[in-house]
Amino acid sequence: MAGESDGAGHVGEEAGAAHHVRLESLDFEGPLDLLVYLVQKNEVDIWDIPIALVAEQFMEYVNVMTPARLEIAGDFLLMAATLLRIKSQMLLPRPDVGEDEEIEDPRRELVLKIIEYQQFREIADHLREHETDRRQEFAKGWLEAPEGPDPGEPPEPDPERRATLSDLLRAFAVLMREQARDRAVHVEPIRVTIEEKVAFVRERLRREERTTFEDLFVAGEPRSHWIVTFVALLEMAREGEIRLRQGDSFGEIHVYAREADDARQ
């Protein structure tokens, strides 16, 4: 994790307030939301963003947030890469050009994006005010479907909903983290194929009605094998051969063969 923010040093990056920003407890809609926050928080000029500082604070947040919000982590990582690219472009010496020639500021495109996003956020705020006002005035028909499902009889919830990709990624990330804890890092060639792992999962599901996601990752196997197992599971789920179900969020994920799952219903 990043330590002290370093706000000084680079040309044009003298941020007034280079203090450490506590981001962990904050929730952001997306990378642009986070950038707007950082620009405001650091009280920097939007047209002269200290990229090194902002990139560092951005990464700090991404590191904290990624495990919890995998569904949007990719968007944040993409932006992090953009920030780092701009940062490196800023460090390159500028070619000597005449007065007339325009040098594109590497930050310009990003800044225009931030401004555009901010405009729409203000419109969103505006809509929120209208929503609030509108909820103070009642008209007939304002309510949707008063004859909807009888509240006395809530629909029977499926005890096990289908696990989503982010559920799987989360569960897998937890497994990998635990495995990393008691193993020294070493690189090994991958000695197992997806087909072998598919066969392994099939075999397990022939013997048992269902298995848990976790059980399919054999203790003691190298990380590379686990990754192949994971890919095999994704592939089988995509093909419809297996179904992945989860009792509740963050709960255990169960793996069923399709036929077994159909019979269960």
Place this chain on the structure above:
Amino acid sequence: MHGSDESRTVELVEALLFAADEPLSSRALAALLDDVTPAAVAGAVERLRADYLREKRAFHIREIAGGWQIVTRPEFAPWVSRLYAASTTPRLTQAALETLAIVAYKQPATRSELESIRGVTVDGVLRTLVERGLVRVAGRAEGIGRPLLYGTTDHFLEYFGLPGLDALPRPEELEILFADRERRADTAGIGQAAPSGGDEIDAAEVEIGESDGGEAADGEHA
């Protein structure tokens, strides 16, 4: 029109607005009445409005989605909302509002246009907005994959109590946070940092017209 006809029209308009469960436009009202022009209907609505105000009625007439609707006055919300406590719809999330804002100004817009501006995927949000009737598929863009185009619905206007799309603020009316964009233009030694013409930042500068009639979206939105 005679005086008695006129007050008769006012009564009829009141009856229709009272019985309707959605905003009625002057054209819709005129179509329901015999030999009354939309202009006369509009006059009648104004009369009603003034009457309600003067008589301090518990409701007033609001212009919504190109029509009129009788609604209770905001000051009674604490009590009226008890009546509907169990069935009010949840407020929209921040993500939904941001996405809606972009759809409203950029329509018809493809999903990737929305994602590019928000910087995040909008799959789930867009589905919710369509389910809630606030956004609709308004056609398909030309080009690879012919992606779906999205636009706002009349229900969008009703939900926010807007008379029309042009009731949304013009981009230049927005109080932009980073207003001092001129200031540092040439101090950082980075050439042209500030936009000269500003043709890139007028993203929200679009024709805010009728949301209807855009079914046949063609070429230009590819």
